[in-house]
Amino acid sequence: MSADNDNLDDxxxxxxxxxxxxxxxxxxxxxxxxxxxxxxxxxxxxGLGSHASQPRREVWERLEDEHLRPQPQRRRRVVAWWQLSAxxxxxLTLLAGGLWRxxxxxxxxxxASQSAGAGPHSARTSPAPTVPNATNRxxxxxxxxxxxxxxxxxxxxxxxxxxxxxNFTRQATAVAASSSSPPIATTTRPRRTAxxxxxxxxxxxxxxxxxxxxxxxxxxxxxxxPASQPLVTPTENPAAHPSPPLVAMTAPTEVVEVEVRRGPxxxxxxxxxxxxxxxxxxxxxxxxxxxxxxxxxxxxVHGEPVSLAEATGLAENVTVQARFGGRVVSKTxxx
Amino acid sequence: xxxxxxIAACLRGEPRAQRQLYNQFxxxxxxVCRRYLKRQEDAEEALLLxxxxxxxxxxxxxxxxxxxxxxxxxxxxxxLMELRRREPLHLSFEDFxxxxxxxxxxxxxxxxxxxxxxxxxxxxxxTGYRTVFNLYALEGYSHPEIADLLGITExxxxxxxxxxxxxxxxxxxxxxxx
Numbered sequence: 001m002s003a004d005n006d007n008l009d010d011x012x013x014x015x016x017x018x019x020x021x022x023x024x025x026x027x028x029x030x031x032x033x034x035x036x037x038x039x040x041x042x043x044x045x046x047g048l049g050s051h052a053s054q055p056r057r058e059v060w061e062r063l064e065d066e067h068l069r070p071q072p073q074r075r076r077r078v079v080a081w082w083q084l085s086a087x088x089x090x091x092l093t094l095l096a097g098g099l100w101r102x103x104x105x106x107x108x109x110x111x112a113s114q115s116a117g118a119g120p121h122s123a124r125t126s127p128a129p130t131v132p133n134a135t136n137r138x139x140x141x142x143x144x145x146x147x148x149x150x151x152x153x154x155x156x157x158x159x160x161x162x163x164x165x166x167n168f169t170r171q172a173t174a175v176a177a178s179s180s181s182p183p184i185a186t187t188t189r190p191r192r193t194a195x196x197x198x199x200x201x202x203x204x205x206x207x208x209x210x211x212x213x214x215x216x217x218x219x220x221x222x223x224x225x226p227a228s229q230p231l232v233t234p235t236e237n238p239a240a241h242p243s244p245p246l247v248a249m250t251a252p253t254e255v256v257e258v259e260v261r262r263g264p265x266x267x268x269x270x271x272x273x274x275x276x277x278x279x280x281x282x283x284x285x286x287x288x289x290x291x292x293x294x295x296x297x298x299x300x301v302h303g304e305p306v307s308l309a310e311a312t313g314l315a316e317n318v319t320v321q322a323r324f325g326g327r328v329v330s331k332t333x334x335x
Numbered sequence: 336x337x338x339x340x341x342i343a344a345c346l347r348g349e350p351r352a353q354r355q356l357y358n359q360f361x362x363x364x365x366x367v368c369r370r371y372l373k374r375q376e377d378a379e380e381a382l383l384l385x386x387x388x389x390x391x392x393x394x395x396x397x398x399x400x401x402x403x404x405x406x407x408x409x410x411x412x413x414x415l416m417e418l419r420r421r422e423p424l425h426l427s428f429e430d431f432x433x434x435x436x437x438x439x440x441x442x443x444x445x446x447x448x449x450x451x452x453x454x455x456x457x458x459x460x461x462t463g464y465r466t467v468f469n470l471y472a473l474e475g476y477s478h479p480e481i482a483d484l485l486g487i488t489e490x491x492x493x494x495x496x497x498x499x500x501x502x503x504x505x506x507x508x509x510x511x512x513x
Contacts, residue, residue, distance in 0.1 A: 036500075036504065037500050040472075040500055040503060040504060040507075041471075041472035041473070041500075043448075043453070044453055044457065044468075044472060044473060044503075045472065045473055047448065047449075047450050047453040048366060048370065048450055048453055048454060048457075048473065049473070050363070051363075051366045051450035051451075051454070052361075052362025052363050052365070052366060053362055053365040053366045053369055053378075054362055054365070055361050055362070055365045055379055055382055056379060059361070059379050059382060059383050060354070060357055060361075062383055063357070063383050063386055063387060064350075064353075066387075067383075067386075067387035067390065067391075068350070068353055068387075068390060069350075
């Protein structure tokens with residue numbers, strides 16, 4: 001029995017073991033496709049797997065500059081530099097504009113009166129803050145007290161002549177520093193008043209005011225009108241020293257003239273010419289120059305020296321000249 | 336410098352190590368990018384952004400698998416992102432919807448083809464074909480992974496792969512028979 005089973009197994013093993021059944025047409029096609037696909041994939045895998053393409057040099061440079069070391073500090077520095085430049089230009093513009101406007105609002109012909117017998121710090125000024133309201137109204141006839149209030153600008157009583165000289169220079173310097181349009185300050189003993197050449201016209205708009213750059217002189221003996229704006233030393237307190245007593249403080253001394261003008265050393269005008277120039281003469285206003293501003297901004301960017309005078313059209317120097325008696329004291333101030 | 340040392344130096348931000356790592360993988364990875372992107376400029380852009388991502392994500396590399404495989408995966412993802420920006424990927428899937436069969440005749444002489452010619456053949460494929468063939472045949476992604484990666488169905492992925500192979504086969508025969 002067992003021998004029969006063994007014979008049967010051997011029969012199937014011998015008959016079917018080496019026998020190969022050929023696949024059908026569909027199966028054969030699918031098998032061929034798979035084999036071909038695998039061969040195709042392997043071809044591309046082996047052909048491209050180890051292939052290296054050389055990237056351009058710019059790729060690394062961009063990678064380094066934009067991602068690995070982006071250098072934000074340099075950009076911030078550039079921004080900060082331009083912000084600084086813009087701030088400097090803005091500051092220059094504001095400064096120039098302020099000087100320009102200040103030149104129109106400053107009195108064209110101011111007067112600083114001084115007399116002997118008082119110290120330099122006892123300077124009296126008119127109550128200037130209340131006066132312009134009264135005088136600004138066109139057609140308003142000023143009262144005598146108003147008349148007095150408008151006239152004096154700055155007064156100082158100095159006993160020695162040497163102190164006079166020092167004080168003149170100091171006061172004139174203060175005036176020049178506060179205004180780009182240098183007025184002329186003239187001191188007279190009898191009236192010790194300072195008036196603008198537009199006396200009696202009330203307050204005038206700044207555009208109609210004449211330029212004081214021509215070095216006009218205002219003498220108090222020729223005018224009784226109000227000054228457009230008082231010429232005061234900054235330390236003086238107008239409320240503490242009303243103007244009426246000033247007339248009483250006047251002492252008989254010699255005439256002292258203080259002249260402030262643009263440019264370096266001015267040629268001293270003759271007294272007659274001084275009187276003639278007291279009237280307002282239209283002249284060219286200092287003008288803010290855009291080209292000059294841009295040029296100065298360019299200088300600033302390139303680290304070159306910046307000239308405020310060139311940018312604003314103002315004079316670089318202001319000369320203060322004081323004459324009293326037979327002596328002349330002058331000082332040039334560089335802006 | 337061994338690979339772990341190189342990675343550690345890059346993690347410290349050493350410029351020389353970063354340059355060395357770039358030099359070591361840039362050529363291979365540019366070929367990877369060129370397989371997906373036709374234009375050389377686009378491939379280089381993908382390479383650049385891919386390396387930026389590599390250096391950025393370097394601290395997350397766990398040193399467990401192949402570093403080159405990790406870099407290659409980043410490059411493939413970046414190339415696919417660039418591809419979406421440059422070429423209308425989905426349109427190409429719709430344009431070639433008819434199934435194709437592989438050529439029955441096996442190509443034999445094309446084994447002599449150079450890598451640049453193979454690359455040119457690959458780049459001549461429509462975008463969908465090329466992308467699926469790259470992902471399946473050359474990167475080893477499965478059809479479910481490809482479907483998830485490209486936002487297509489598995490059937491579309493299989494169909495695209497089949498058509499890509501058939502087209503490549505025909506073009507290989509045309510090239511080698513010349």
